[in-house]
Amino acid sequence: MANIKFFLGEELPLEMHKVRMVQRLDLVPVERRLKAIEEAGNNTFLLYNKDIYLDMLTDSGVNAMSDKQTAAMLTVDDSYAGSATFTRLQDKIAEIFGKEYFLPVHQGRACENLLSLAFVKKDTYIPMNYHFTTTKAHIMINGGKVLELFLPDALDSVSSKPFKGNIDLNQLQKLIDEEGADKISFIRIEAGTNLIGGQPVALDNFIETGKIARKYKIPFIVDASLWADNLHFIKTRDEKYKNLSTREITRILSDSADIVYFSARKLGHVRGGGIITNDEAAYKKLLEMLPLYEGFSTYGGMSTREMEAMVVGLDETMDEEMINQGPIFIKYMVDELVKLGVPVITPPGGLGAHLDAMAFLDHVPQKEYRAGSLAAALYIASGVRGMERGTISEEREEDGSDHFAAVELLRLALPRRVFTLSQVKYTIDRIAWLYENRKLIGGLEFYEEPKVLRFFFGKLKPTSDWQEKLVEKFKADFGDSL
Numbered sequence: 001m002a003n004i005k006f007f008l009g010e011e012l013p014l015e016m017h018k019v020r021m022v023q024r025l026d027l028v029p030v031e032r033r034l035k036a037i038e039e040a041g042n043n044t045f046l047l048y049n050k051d052i053y054l055d056m057l058t059d060s061g062v063n064a065m066s067d068k069q070t071a072a073m074l075t076v077d078d079s080y081a082g083s084a085t086f087t088r089l090q091d092k093i094a095e096i097f098g099k100e101y102f103l104p105v106h107q108g109r110a111c112e113n114l115l116s117l118a119f120v121k122k123d124t125y126i127p128m129n130y131h132f133t134t135t136k137a138h139i140m141i142n143g144g145k146v147l148e149l150f151l152p153d154a155l156d157s158v159s160s161k162p163f164k165g166n167i168d169l170n171q172l173q174k175l176i177d178e179e180g181a182d183k184i185s186f187i188r189i190e191a192g193t194n195l196i197g198g199q200p201v202a203l204d205n206f207i208e209t210g211k212i213a214r215k216y217k218i219p220f221i222v223d224a225s226l227w228a229d230n231l232h233f234i235k236t237r238d239e240k241y242k243n244l245s246t247r248e249i250t251r252i253l254s255d256s257a258d259i260v261y262f263s264a265r266k267l268g269h270v271r272g273g274g275i276i277t278n279d280e281a282a283y284k285k286l287l288e289m290l291p292l293y294e295g296f297s298t299y300g301g302m303s304t305r306e307m308e309a310m311v312v313g314l315d316e317t318m319d320e321e322m323i324n325q326g327p328i329f330i331k332y333m334v335d336e337l338v339k340l341g342v343p344v345i346t347p348p349g350g351l352g353a354h355l356d357a358m359a360f361l362d363h364v365p366q367k368e369y370r371a372g373s374l375a376a377a378l379y380i381a382s383g384v385r386g387m388e389r390g391t392i393s394e395e396r397e398e399d400g401s402d403h404f405a406a407v408e409l410l411r412l413a414l415p416r417r418v419f420t421l422s423q424v425k426y427t428i429d430r431i432a433w434l435y436e437n438r439k440l441i442g443g444l445e446f447y448e449e450p451k452v453l454r455f456f457f458g459k460l461k462p463t464s465d466w467q468e469k470l471v472e473k474f475k476a477d478f479g480d481s482l
C-alpha cells in the first residue's frame with residue numbers, strides 16, 4: 001500500500017490488493033444498538049456479530065487471508081505425527097528466523113503458558129518493556145513478578161518519539177546490579193507494544209537487551225506477535241536500518257533473542273502460534289509439556305490447514321506491501337482524528353487507532369472506567385466495536401481496590417485488508433460526532449465481575465441514564481439515518 005497524490009488534491013492510501021471474497025454486513029438501528037450493548041453488559045467482547053457493523057475489537061485471527069493462503073489449505077498433509085505440512089512450516093520458520101527448533105501451539109497465550117511453566121521461578125522478577133494481559137496473568141500464576149521498565153515517554157499520549165515501546169536499558173542494568181541476575185527468570189520484550197497503543201521497539205533496543213542478557217546469562221525472550229507492524233516501523237522510522245530488507249531485519253531481531261514466540265493469529269494471519277529457539281535444553285524442557293497442554297510436536301493444537309496457510313502467511317509477512325497496509329490505514333485514521341482535535345495516541349502505532357479516553361472523557365471519574373464507557377458509547381453511535389484497554393483490563397489489587405491503568409485507551413483495531421477507506425471514514429465521522437457530544441457520556445460500574453481477566457466476561461451498567469440521552473441526541477442529529 002502507498003499514499004498516492006490525487007489530481008484533485010487529496011492524498012490517500014491506495015490498496016495494493018483486490019477483494020475477491022466478501023461477507024455481508026448490517027448496520028442495525030441505533031435503538032437496537034442501545035439494547036445490544038445493554039444485553040452485552042456494556043462489554044464489547046459480549047456483543048454478537050449480527051449487531052456489529054465494523055468489528056475493530058482486535059486484529060487477532062481476523063486479518064484477511066490471501067488467495068495463496070486459502071489455496072495452500074487444500075494441499076495439506078494430515079497426520080498426527082510427522083506431517084509434511086509441519087516440516088514445511090518448520091523449514092519456513094528456520095529460513096526466516098534462523099532458529100532450528102519450533103514448538104507449535106494453538107495460539108499466542110499457549111506460548112506464555114508453556115514459557116511461564118518452564119522458566120518462571122517463584123518470587124523472581126520478569127522485567128519487560130510493557131506487559132500484555134495474558135502474559136502477566138501467566139507469569140503471576142506461576143509466582144513471578146512483572147516489572148515494567150519503560151521509558152517515561154512511553155505513556156505520553158501526544159508524542160513524536162518513533163519507538164515508544166523501548167525497554168529502559170538503564171533501569172534494566174540497575175535491576176540486575178541491585179537484585180542479582182539469579183533473581184531474574186527472564187527478560188521479555190514485546191514487539192509492537194500492544195497495551196500502550198501498538199508502539200514499536202527499535203532494533204537497537206532488542207540488540208542491546210540481548211547483549212545485557214547474554215552478559216548475565218539471563219534468558220531473553222521476545223514476544224513477536226506484533227512483529228509485522230514493528231518491522232514496518234523499523235523500515236520507515238529508523239535511518240540506520242531502513243535500507244536493510246525485511247528479512248535481514250527479522251534475522252537481526254531473532255539473533256538478539258534466546259527464544260522468540262508469537263501468536264500466528266497476528267503474525268501469519270492464521271489461527272495458531274509457536275515458540276522458536278536454538279537452545280536445545282530450553283526446547284527439550286518445553287517439548288516435555290507440549291503434548292500435555294497443546295498436542296503432539298508436529299501440530300501442537302493447530303490444524304494442518306492452518307499450518308499450511310501459516311507457511312504462506314509468514315512468507316507474505318516479509319512483503320512490505322502487505323505489512324504496511326495496517327499501519328498506513330491506521331496513520332490515515334490517526335492523522336484525521338488529530339486534525340479534528342480528537343485525543344488519540346500519537347505517533348500512530350500498529351494494530352489500530354487508540355483513542356485516549358483519559359482525555360476524551362476527562363469529566364468521567366477514572367473509577368467509572370473511561371475507556372469502557374467510551375467503547376460502549378462508540379458502539380451505540382456507530383455499530384463499531386472497539387476494545388477497552390484501560391482499568392477494566394487490569395486486575396484488582398490484593399485489597400480489592402481497582403488498579404488504575406496508566407493509560408485509558410479505546411483501541412480500534414484495523415485488521416489487515418479487511419476494511420475499506422469509506423468504512424474508516426465513517427468511523428472517523430462518528431468519533432467526531434461523539435467527541436462533539438462527549439459531555440453526554442457518563443460512567444459504568446460492574447454488576448458481574450470475574451476474578452481473573454475480568455475484561456473478557458465482566459458485565460457493567462451505566463451509572464446514569466446517559467446512554468438513552470446519547471441515543472436521543474443521535475436521533476435529533478441524524479434523523480432516520482442509521
Ligand SMILES: *Cc1c(COP(=O)(O)O)cnc(C)c1O
Pocket residue numbers: 060107108109110132134190194223225226263264265266272273
Ligand atoms: C495477541 C497477543 C498475545 C496473545 O496471543 P493470542 O493468540 O491472542 O493468544 C500475546 N502477546 C501479544 C503482544 C499479543 O498482541
